Amino acid sequence: MKIPSTEVIIVGAGFSGIAAAKKLHEAGISFKILEARDRIGGRVFTRYLKDDLYVDLGGQWIGPTQDRMYELCKEYGISYFETYDEGKNILNLRGKIRTYKGIIPKMDPISLINLDILMRKLERMARQINVQSPWSHPKAQQWDQITLEDFLRKNSKTKSCFEVIKIGCETIFACELTELSLLHALFYIRSGTSLETLINIKNGAQQHRIVGGMQRIAEAMAAAFREHLLFESPVDKIIQRTGELEVISGENSFSANHVILTVPPPLLKRIQFEPGLSSEKRKLLDQYPMGRVGKCFMIYESPFWRDANFSGQVVSDDPLTHQTLFDCSPVDGKYGILMGFMIGNRADDYFSNDEKDRKARMISQLVRYFGDKANEPIQYIDFTMSDETWSKGCYAALMPVGAWSNWRDAYRKTEGNLHFAGTEAATVWHGYIEGAVQAGESAAMEIIEKKKKEKV
Numbered sequence: 001m002k003i004p005s006t007e008v009i010i011v012g013a014g015f016s017g018i019a020a021a022k023k024l025h026e027a028g029i030s031f032k033i034l035e036a037r038d039r040i041g042g043r044v045f046t047r048y049l050k051d052d053l054y055v056d057l058g059g060q061w062i063g064p065t066q067d068r069m070y071e072l073c074k075e076y077g078i079s080y081f082e083t084y085d086e087g088k089n090i091l092n093l094r095g096k097i098r099t100y101k102g103i104i105p106k107m108d109p110i111s112l113i114n115l116d117i118l119m120r121k122l123e124r125m126a127r128q129i130n131v132q133s134p135w136s137h138p139k140a141q142q143w144d145q146i147t148l149e150d151f152l153r154k155n156s157k158t159k160s161c162f163e164v165i166k167i168g169c170e171t172i173f174a175c176e177l178t179e180l181s182l183l184h185a186l187f188y189i190r191s192g193t194s195l196e197t198l199i200n201i202k203n204g205a206q207q208h209r210i211v212g213g214m215q216r217i218a219e220a221m222a223a224a225f226r227e228h229l230l231f232e233s234p235v236d237k238i239i240q241r242t243g244e245l246e247v248i249s250g251e252n253s254f255s256a257n258h259v260i261l262t263v264p265p266p267l268l269k270r271i272q273f274e275p276g277l278s279s280e281k282r283k284l285l286d287q288y289p290m291g292r293v294g295k296c297f298m299i300y301e302s303p304f305w306r307d308a309n310f311s312g313q314v315v316s317d318d319p320l321t322h323q324t325l326f327d328c329s330p331v332d333g334k335y336g337i338l339m340g341f342m343i344g345n346r347a348d349d350y351f352s353n354d355e356k357d358r359k360a361r362m363i364s365q366l367v368r369y370f371g372d373k374a375n376e377p378i379q380y381i382d383f384t385m386s387d388e389t390w391s392k393g394c395y396a397a398l399m400p401v402g403a404w405s406n407w408r409d410a411y412r413k414t415e416g417n418l419h420f421a422g423t424e425a426a427t428v429w430h431g432y433i434e435g436a437v438q439a440g441e442s443a444a445m446e447i448i449e450k451k452k453k454e455k456v
C-alpha cells in the first residue's frame with residue numbers, strides 16, 4: 001500500500017526516535033515513526049509484574065550532567081529518586097567475601113595504590129580526548145591499536161588490581177574488554193564526563209531512578225503525537241531519489257523528504273539502501289558489534305539486607321553469576337529488589353542455562369552475601385537484549401581496535417537526506433539514554449534548519 005507523503009520518516013521509537021519526533025512536532029513538521037516492535041522505548045523496557053511492582057529490564061539510571069533527562073522529567077512531572085547507597089558493599093574475589101565502604105573495594109595496600117594510579121591515568125588520558133574527533137589526539141593511532149584489556153593488564157601490577165578494574169570496566173562498557181579499543185574507552189569516558197562519574201552512584205551515572213520506570217518518560221513524550229507512530233512496521237528498504245525518499249516496510253511504502261535512522265548499528269546493516277550507504281559506513285557496520293549484558297532481578301517482600309547495614313552492592317569475579325549487583329527496590333521500599341548484571345561471556349554462559357538453573361545460581365550466591373533470608377524470594381525475572389531481534393545486544397555498539405582511526409565519524413555523517421541518530425551517533429553521553437535523546441534532537445534540528453534555509 002502506498003502511504004501519502006510526509007516530510008520526515010523516523011525509523012525506531014526508542015528514546016532517540018521519540019526525541020527527534022518531539023522536536024519535529026514542536027516545529028510543526030509532519031512525520032511518521034516506523035517502529036519494528038509493538039512498544040516504544042527500544043533498549044529501555046519497563047515491565048510491570050503487578051500494579052505496584054515493576055522492573056527496568058533495559059536502561060534505568062540517570063545522573064548529573066544528563067541535563068536533557070532531568071529537563072524531560074521536569075517537563076512531564078515525572079519524579080526520580082536516589083539509588084539506595086548506604087551501608088557496606090561486598091567484594092567477592094577468588095571465593096573470598098569482604099565488605100567495604102565507598103567505591104574502592106578493600107584490597108592489600110599495593111593493589112589499592114596500583115588501582116588508584118591506574119584510574120588516575122585513565123582519567124588523565126580521557127580528559128585529553130576531543131569527543132567530536134577522538135582520532136585527532138596525537139596518540140590516537142597508538143591508543144586505537146590496543147584493546148582496553150591490553151592497557152589494563154599492562155598497567156596492573158597485581159592480580160587483584162586487574163580483577164577489580166576489569167569488573168568495573170565490564171560493568172561500564174558491557175562487553176569483554178578485548179572487544180573495544182583503548183581509544184573508544186577513553187572517548188566513552190570523556191563523553192560521559194569522567195571515569196569517576198561513570199562508576200559512581202552519588203554524583204555519578206547511577207544516581208537516580210525514575211518512579212514508575214524509565215519507559216514512562218518515552219511514553220509521556222510520545223503522548224502528543226501517538227497517532228503518528230506505527231508499530232510492528234520494520235523498515236526493510238530505503239530508496240533515495242532526487243528530492244524524495246521511499247521507505248518500504250513489508251507491503252507498505254512511505255514517501256518522505258528526509259529519513260532519521262535511530263536503530264542500533266547491526267540493525268542498520270539489515271536495512272537495504274538504494275543507492276548503498278557510503279563505503280566508510282558500510283565497512284564500519286561490518287565490524288561494529290553490540291555489547292552483551294543481561295539483568296537478573298531477585299524480588300523479596302522487603303529489602304531485608306538494609307537492616308543488616310548492607311547497601312546491596314556487590315562486585316564479584318564468580319564466573320557463574322553476576323559481575324555487579326545493585327539494590328533496585330522501589331522508592332518506598334515496599335519490595336526488596338536485587339539486580340545483577342551479567343556481562344560479556346558470563347552473560348552468554350548464564351543465559352544458555354534454563355531459568356530454574358539461573359535462579360538457583362543466583363540464590364546460592366545471594367545467600368552467601370546476605371544470609372538465609374535470601375533463600376525466600378517472591379519472584380525471579382531476568383532478561384537480555386542480546387536475544388532481542390530488534391536490539392541485538394546492549395548497552396550500545398562498541399568501536400573495536402582500529403575503527404576510530406579508519407572510519408572516524410562515518411557512523412553519524414548525514415548522507416543525502418538520510419540522517420543518523422541513536423545513542424551510537426552521540427558525542428555526549430554516548431551509549432546512554434541522554435546520548436540517544438541528544439542525537440535524536442540534533443538530527444531533527446538539522447532538518448529544521450535545512451527547511452528554514454529552503455524557505456528563505
Ligand SMILES: Cc1cc2nc3c(=O)[nH]c(=O)nc-3n(C[C@H](O)[C@H](O)[C@H](O)COP(=O)(O)OP(=O)(O)OC[C@H]3O[C@@H](n4cnc5c(N)ncnc54)[C@H](O)[C@@H]3O)c2cc1C
Pocket residue numbers: 011012013014015016017034035036037040041042043044057058059060061062233234235236262263264267271293294295385390391393394395396421422423424431432433434436
Ligand atoms: C540492560 C541495559 C541497561 C542499560 N542501562 C542504562 C542506564 O542505566 N542508563 C542509561 O542512560 N542507559 C542505559 N542503557 C543504554 C540505553 O538504554 C540506550 O543507550 C538507549 O536506550 C538507546 O536508545 P536509542 O533510541 O538510541 O536506541 P534503541 O532504544 O535501540 O531504539 C531503536 C529502536 O529502533 C527499532 N528498530 C530496530 N530496527 C528497526 C527497523 N528495521 N525498522 C523499524 N524499527 C526498528 C527498535 O525496535 C528500537 O525500538 C542500558 C541498556 C540496556 C539494554
